[in-house]
Amino acid sequence: DIVMTQSPLSLPVTPGEPASISCRSSQSLLDSNGYNYLDWYLQKPGQSPQLLIYLGSNRASGVPDRFSGSGSGTDFTLKISRVEAEDVGVYYCMQPQQFTFGPGTKVDIK
Amino acid sequence: EVQLVQSGAEMKKPGESLKISCKGSGYSFTSYWIAWVRQMPGKGLEWMGIINPSDSDTRYSPSFQGQVTISAEKSITTTHLQWSSLKASDTAMYYCARPRGGASSWYAFNIWGQGTMVTVSS
Numbered sequence: 001d002i003v004m005t006q007s008p009l010s011l012p013v014t015p016g017e018p019a020s021i022s023c024r025s026s027q028s029l030l031d032s033n034g035y036n037y038l039d040w041y042l043q044k045p046g047q048s049p050q051l052l053i054y055l056g057s058n059r060a061s062g063v064p065d066r067f068s069g070s071g072s073g074t075d076f077t078l079k080i081s082r083v084e085a086e087d088v089g090v091y092y093c094m095q096p097q098q099f100t101f102g103p104g105t106k107v108d109i110k
Numbered sequence: 111e112v113q114l115v116q117s118g119a120e121m122k123k124p125g126e127s128l129k130i131s132c133k134g135s136g137y138s139f140t141s142y143w144i145a146w147v148r149q150m151p152g153k154g155l156e157w158m159g160i161i162n163p164s165d166s167d168t169r170y171s172p173s174f175q176g177q178v179t180i181s182a183e184k185s186i187t188t189t190h191l192q193w194s195s196l197k198a199s200d201t202a203m204y205y206c207a208r209p210r211g212g213a214s215s216w217y218a219f220n221i222w223g224q225g226t227m228v229t230v231s232s
Binding site: 041048049051094102 | 160
């Protein structure tokens with residue numbers, strides 16, 4: 001089974017400052033077609049999850065460009081260039097090969 | 111507008127049966143798989159399974175195989191999640207979700223239902 005880990009699990013942030021979340025997979029998510037099958041989702045308080053990034057680095061429609069995804073194989077990173085107050089919530093990485101979510105990283109304002 | 115609208119909150123007793131629903135609209139219902147995701151109170155997201163509404167081909171997460179049944183009714187563009195005998199541990203929010211791509215695309219779930227809260231208590 002593919003196990004997903006995230007760090008940190010809790011991330012206090014300062015508005016205007018950058019933030020970064022790491023996601024690691026126990027197996028490579030790089031497919032033979034060259035795509036990394038890794039999504040990032042944000043669940044804001046009291047809301048359904050929303051897609052931020054797919055295939056490791058592609059921003060979903062409507063997602064601000066302050067969000068970016070990078071990485072390949074087993075190591076991935078979600079970066080927020082300048083955190084805004086509306087970015088608080090729990091961030092999850094997810095690999096769709098075996099449908100496994102990471103444990104989540106809770107982002108809140110310091 | 112593409113959307114998934116889920117049925118309302120449910121309160122049930124242990125041992126009772128339940129079927130909740132997720133209605134798709136604004137797109138070709140049979141062209142996209144639909145997944146179900148569980149979120150227990152205060153916890154993270156867990157995949158339960160995914161169904162192809164076109165032919166009802168269904169894949170379950172091992173953790174949920176035999177515990178729930180996922181089905182689809184093309185005529186009313188609706189998928190269902192059902193239990194034959196609820197347990198207190200089934201108390202959770204349940205979401206349905208649709209990927210951005212059709213065919214056998216099982217990633218990038220960009221359309222989510224609003225969630226259905228299921229509470230099981232004696």
